[in-house]
Amino acid sequence: MSGPKRRPAIPVILLTGYLGAGKTSLLNHLLRHPDARIGVIVNDFGDLNIDAGLVVGQVDEPLSISGGCVCCLTDDSELEDALVAMTNPKLRLDAIIVEASGFAEPLTLARMITRMGHHRFHLGGVIDVVDATMYFDTVDTSNLPPLRFAATTLVLVNKLDQVPVADRDATVDAVRARVHERNPRVLVIGTHHARLDPTLIFDPGEGERDPRRDGSDVGEDPIQPELPIRELLRQAYAEAAVDEIGDDEVDAESMPHRHAQSVTITGSGPADPDAVMDFVEDLPPGVYRVKGSVLAAVGSRRRSFDVQAVGPNVYVAEAARPVPKTPSSSAENGDRPDVDSVLVAIGEDFDTESAEATLTAALNVDDAGRADRSERFLHHIRLHT
Known part of the structure; x- marks a missing residue:
């Protein structure tokens, strides 16, 4: 249990x-x-x-x-x-x-x-x-x-x-x-x-997600409000950008000069943990980190795992909460399954099409690929225990 x-x-x-x-x-x-x-x-x-x-x-x-x-x-x-x-x-x-x-x-x-x-x-x-x-x-x-x-x-x-x-x-x-x-x-x-x-x-x-929404029983206290300093921080963020780059047109919504790339991949049914680990343990050039949750077969059960990787550092844990079900409108009619796994790859100047293809194959496998291959997930969990 x-x-x-x-x-x-x-x-x-x-x-x-x-x-x-x-x-x-x-x-x-x-x-x-x-x-x-x-x-x-x-x-x-x-x-x-x-x-x-x-x-x-x-x-x-x-x-x-x-x-x-x-x-x-x-x-x-x-x-x-x-x-x-x-x-x-x-x-x-x-x-x-x-x-x-x-x-x-x-x-x-x-x-x-x-x-x-x-x-x-x-x-x-x-x-x-x-x-x-x-x-x-x-x-x-x-x-x-x-x-x-x-x-x-x-x-x-x-x-x-x-x-x-x-x-x-x-x-x-x-x-x-x-x-x-x-x-x-x-x-x-x-x-x-x-x-x-x-x-x-x-x-x-x-971190803004309130822990009560995980389903934990912590009473009926109101959700903590936004920090009152947020608007001041927005103004400070914009003023700092003006001071640093000399651009009078910078506003509070301006982003830094360096923009990250990202690609999001979803899957239905248990994924292939070995294929996922092959990707995160040897990230492609330009991919800096990967995050998400993966459903895997473990013995006769199905379990969700949080998976994160930054460079060579890989972290796996039992999912703190299940992957949210995000069916499209067509899914309600049976055309598309719900999402059981989702991974996001983030980096700079990387081959997004190749990353998407590799992770799509890892998260969407046929029945022959759904066997218990969770040992590498479990190994990483033990490393951090």
């Missing part, structure tokens, strides 16, 4: 990079997004170096871990306590961002997050911010690239606005080639002022 359904695990995104590269610019940019609810943990040797007002507008207070680099602490319980506190369902967070000290080792931090998770939270990516203006002055091409890139899932080549226009593409290409010497699976993109589409790395607004 299965136990109670878990709440969805919250993605923890590690934000790394050397001092001055633009980590804080990226963090503030994400916090200004009007639909995002983000928890923030800052690990630095200095003062809290983010716009505290914006952080307070998203969650009650930013949590600061000081007194040394968190990945060098002999007792890492402070980080775990902070992460667990932010999984409180009342916060309804979309993501937790850990802004690491410039001296932090991303590989060690990534392993710590994975070890601590226990389906409360999971590693949602490691972003490394590189200063484009300093790259050619600091890189030592005679040696292997830094080990930090072994854990990195996304590299932002930032401050491209400070690089001559004719040199920008070459700068990004040079960083990409260097990073890929260490890890060919890392997505490398160029940014101005660390501005990119937040949907590339997390789902703004996902």
Whole structure:
């Protein structure tokens, strides 16, 4: 007999990079997004170096871990306590961002997050911010690239606005080639002022869903209202864009310069878990993350699994809630089945037709393909337990 359904695990995104590269610019940019609810943990040797007002507008207070680099602490319980506190369902967070000290080792931090998770939270990516203006002055091409890139899932080549226009593409290409010497699976993109589409790395607004709508019995209290600071954040988001790019026509609905691509695939009946895992364990070029729920045959039963992948990091859990039934009008007449599985692939400049074809085949199989092939799903669940 299965136990109670878990709440969805919250993605923890590690934000790394050397001092001055633009980590804080990226963090503030994400916090200004009007639909995002983000928890923030800052690990630095200095003062809290983010716009505290914006952080307070998203969650009650930013949590600061000081007194040394968190990945060098002999007792890492402070980080775990902070992460667990932010999984409180009342916060309804979309993501937790850990802004690491410039001296932090991303590989060690990534392993710590994975070890601590226990389906409360999971590693949602490691972003490394590189200063484009300093790259050619600091890189030592005679040696292997830094080990930090072994854990990195996304590299932002930032401050491209400070690089001559004719040199920008070459700068990004040079960083990409260097990073890929260490890890060919890392997505490398160029940014101005660390501005990119937040949907590339997390789902703004996902945490707004009220937990009562999962069917849990939590009484008849009214649903918590929108944060009153939301409209102020919309205005701040637009004003920041004007300040940064000098465009007087930017408005509150403006999106960042970098727009993510996405493709959504649905399936009916139990999917082929092996085919799904083949895709998420080796994402095609340009696909940064995959998310969704998959129905699979497990023995004589059918079970739904939450599946998420960011770069090489794969997370699988028992679905916290079933895949919503979204039949079309024709489905009501028996022409199309309901949706049992849905996966979304998100990235930049990837072959959407190929991704759609591969995942469509994985989620829609004939009866011969519906046998129990769930062992890889169950293996990943055990890894995070």
